[in-house]
Amino acid sequence: MTQIRSSQYTFFVTAARGTEAFASEEARALGAEILDVLPGGVSVRGPLELGYRLCLWSRVAQRVLLPIAHFQAATAEELYEAIRGLPWEEHLEVDTPFEVECTRAAESAIAHSHYAALKTKDAIADRFRSRMGRRPSVRRSGRRLTIHLYLKGCEASVSVDLSGEPLYKRGYRQHSGTAPLKETLAAALLYAASWPEYAAQGHPLVDPFCGSGTIAIEAATMALRIAPGLLRSHFGFLAWRQHDQQTWHALRAEARSRTLPANGRPPLIYASDCSANVLHQAHDAAKRAGVFPAIRFAQADARGLQPPPHSRPGLVLTNPPYGHRLSGDAIDELYAQFGDTLRHNFLGWTAFVFTGNLSAARHIGLRPTQRLPFWNGPIECRLLRFPIASTSVRGSGPRWRQQTREAATPKG
Ligand SMILES: C[S@@+](CC[C@H](N)C(=O)[O-])C[C@H]1O[C@@H](n2cnc3c(N)ncnc32)[C@H](O)[C@@H]1O
Numbered sequence: 001m002t003q004i005r006s007s008q009y010t011f012f013v014t015a016a017r018g019t020e021a022f023a024s025e026e027a028r029a030l031g032a033e034i035l036d037v038l039p040g041g042v043s044v045r046g047p048l049e050l051g052y053r054l055c056l057w058s059r060v061a062q063r064v065l066l067p068i069a070h071f072q073a074a075t076a077e078e079l080y081e082a083i084r085g086l087p088w089e090e091h092l093e094v095d096t097p098f099e100v101e102c103t104r105a106a107e108s109a110i111a112h113s114h115y116a117a118l119k120t121k122d123a124i125a126d127r128f129r130s131r132m133g134r135r136p137s138v139r140r141s142g143r144r145l146t147i148h149l150y151l152k153g154c155e156a157s158v159s160v161d162l163s164g165e166p167l168y169k170r171g172y173r174q175h176s177g178t179a180p181l182k183e184t185l186a187a188a189l190l191y192a193a194s195w196p197e198y199a200a201q202g203h204p205l206v207d208p209f210c211g212s213g214t215i216a217i218e219a220a221t222m223a224l225r226i227a228p229g230l231l232r233s234h235f236g237f238l239a240w241r242q243h244d245q246q247t248w249h250a251l252r253a254e255a256r257s258r259t260l261p262a263n264g265r266p267p268l269i270y271a272s273d274c275s276a277n278v279l280h281q282a283h284d285a286a287k288r289a290g291v292f293p294a295i296r297f298a299q300a301d302a303r304g305l306q307p308p309p310h311s312r313p314g315l316v317l318t319n320p321p322y323g324h325r326l327s328g329d330a331i332d333e334l335y336a337q338f339g340d341t342l343r344h345n346f347l348g349w350t351a352f353v354f355t356g357n358l359s360a361a362r363h364i365g366l367r368p369t370q371r372l373p374f375w376n377g378p379i380e381c382r383l384l385r386f387p388i389a390s391t392s393v394r395g396s397g398p399r400w401r402q403q404t405r406e407a408a409t410p411k412g
Pocket residue numbers: 177178179180181182208209210211212213214215272273274275278300301302303319320321322334
């Protein structure tokens with residue numbers, strides 16, 4: 001199967017485990033026909049403009065791939081022959097550098113992804129050399145086309161990577177912070193917590209363990225309708241031979257015109273952390289993202305934090321430390337004291353705690369009404385939802401401990 005120039009394309013939107021449903025909802029809202037939601041991504045259909053829209057507007061997608069061929073390849077030689085037979089001249093100018101990235105399922109017949117990528121590069125270069133007498137250069141930085149190869153069993157899928165650099169690289173982060181969340185994961189957590197609906201009704205968001213500010217910055221870009229791709233200067237499709245510059249310019253102009261001013265109203269988003277160093281990084285990133293006036297940053301201990309003065313109840317969405325650098329007792333104590341803070345100071349609010357330490361999370365002392373599974377890189381995490389109402393307070397006796405232990409235990 002090969003996909004050639006047509007008015008309708010199939011795209012594969014890759015998304016981290018646990019975030020596929022949000023990527024699918026976003027794609028639908030951007031006008032896509034949803035073909036399939038799979039572990040790791042969503043297959044969608046629409047015109048080329050949709051591919052650009054996904055790159056510009058999706059907050060959850062990691063990459064937007066344009067599959068161009070799918071075939072059987074049980075060996076590296078079969079892979080080479082099939083790749084060499086594809087019409088690369090339709091996708092790549094001989095003067096455009098390219099790179100090949102390969103991912104493979106555990107059971108793929110070709111055992112080494114690096115070797116498969118090398119064979120793919122050779123096949124593309126050899127096709128150009130035999131037809132045009134010279135080969136495109138291979139480069140890993142600067143403007144280039146990224147070809148994506150996926151191997152599973154004896155099957156290979158080849159795609160043009162329209163996004164190029166993964167889309168979580170928004171362009172506003174310069175420091176790596178203390179265990180920062182990927183921007184795409186932070187956006188999925190905000191969707192899961194219904195932040196867009198809260199923001200539209202003027203309810204505030206508080207992140208008391210904000211670190212480098214990822215949750216707050218992503219929340220602000222949602223509230224201000226800032227397209228996350230507006231800050232990026234490079235996308236893979238800019239080096240693609242079929243790129244339609246006019247459509248891309250029109251979409252960027254449309255996105256700019258939809259952006260709300262960051263200083264047009266009082267901040268709805270409150271972000272604090274006990275570390276001055278990470279707050280400094282958060283300030284920098286928020287300024288680069290153009291959302292600094294929309295966020296009130298403060299250096300504060302999450303234990304004993306008060307809600308913003310005179311504010312209506314809203315959302316607490318936060319990612320406390322998982323405790324790798326703290327003793328078991330210290331991290332349990334931190335979660336217990338934060339739970340006390342929620343119960344005593346945030347009555348009427350809804351709290352979402354994102355953590356990879358489910359044993360510490362039991363010490364929050366509230367019963368989660370929802371436990372959504374996500375992966376933070378290799379760490380299996382849960383987003384725990386705690387409505388803070390007087391009836392949800394379980395006290396500190398054995399009853400809530402037993403209930404929360406059951407609730408926080410991962411199933412399967
Ligand atoms: C997992 S990191 C948060 C990362 C953040 N979501 C990001 O994307 O950068 C946890 C943060 O909690 C902060 N922290 C630890 N104990 C705290 C406390 N008692 N009060 C406030 N912040 C605390 C740390 O400084 C760290 O920045």
